[in-house]
Structure formats: C-alpha cells, structure tokens
Amino acid sequence: MIIEFSVVDTKDYKIEHLFDSPENQDLIANFKATNDADGLEDYLKYQGSRTYLIKDAISMELAAYFSLRTGLITIQVQENNFDSVPAIELSNFAINKCYKDSHPETHGLGFYVFKKFILPIVQRMSVYVGTNALYIFALPEKKLIKHYGNMGFYRLPVEQEKFVQSHVKPKYDEGCIFMYQPI
C-alpha cells in the first residue's frame, strides 16, 4: 500500500507552493531577506526549484520561504574514482525582514520552519525516493555556519569539502560552504 502524503500547516503558520495562488506573486514582490541577502530575494522572484511560502496563520503575512531540489553529492573515493550520494538540496531559505520588523521579538522562526516544514518534507521524500542526505551551501559567515550547525548540519573534512565544492557548487554559490545532514 502506498500512502499519499501532504505537507501540513501548523496552527500558527500556513505553507503554500509559490504558484498556488496569483496573490503570492504580490506577496513575494515585497519580500525582503534578512541580513541584506539580495541573492535570496532575486532567487525567489526568478527561480526554478520547488518553492514553498510560509505565511502567518492569523495575519497571512509572508514570514519565510524555502526551496528544495534534488541533487547529488559527489565524493572522491580514490584519486581518480568518485561516487555520488543521492540527496536533496535546501537551495534557498530566508526569513522575511518585513515580517521580522513587524514582530521585533521574533526569535527562532528559522528553526521553527526547518523543524516543522522542511524536515518533514525531506524525511517523507526519502521514504519514496532514495535520498540519503540534505545539503546546503551556506554563506561563509561564522554566525550562519553555527546557526546551521544547530539545525544539525555538518561540515566535511577540509579536503573533501574542497572536492565537493569544486564539483557540485554552481558558480553563483562561490564562496559558500557545503554542509549536510543524513536523513
């Protein structure tokens, strides 16, 4: 028996696909990423992964977004031999600065979205398709790397990190750091 699965709302936030309704286009036009991450804003407006919007269940404000896509982690098993690990890339993840500004005491929304929405999707996907890891390319900022560490992401040993980054990372991710966690 195959059970269909769906991504569910929590009592405080709603999750929608970006293209679920035309009004989402207006919402994303006003999305401002925290920490001046302009690239994350551009990606939301001109991208190609599966993108999810997280909305406040009461005010319907756009609180955050994230994008997922399938991918492979290329690993160097010997000098001229490589293998690949099937995985899912958390290709973008941002909190809306406008939402944070209107709720200045908000702290931990990123953790909440990761735990309540991202992990369940990824774990459910791995039941149906062979995926062994979730990975990200984190901006090279100490605070951010620690933040992702608290979400359960690991860094690879230095040499392997260099290898993965030179084989998997697109040009626009230059300078970003590969991090992964088993699922």
Place this chain on the structure above:
Amino acid sequence: MRVISKEFRKTLEKSEIYNLFVKARKPDHAELDRAVEHFEKWIAKEHAKDRRLLMEASGK
C-alpha cells in the same frame, strides 16, 4: 542499469569519505527542539494577542 562491480565495492568500503556518509549518525536535534519549543510558546502568545485585537476591531 548501473551495477557496482565487486572491485569498486571494495574501493568504496575502504574509502573514508564514503564511510563518513554511509555510517553517519543522524544529527542530534535537541538544541533545535528547544529553540522550536521556545518559539512556539512565543508565537502562541503573539497570536492570542492578535486574535484579541481582531475580536475587538470587529466589535465582538
């Protein structure tokens, strides 16, 4: 279809990085869970305030 040869299987088994992925433990999400629990308490209070304001605004 792709089949991994016995030789390559042996190479994989000897590979440190391959074993790192194959034998990797799932992360400890204890800190994440604590942060989420804290956030849930906060947002519940915020939403209770918002609901109250909405009720007042609608005259109920």
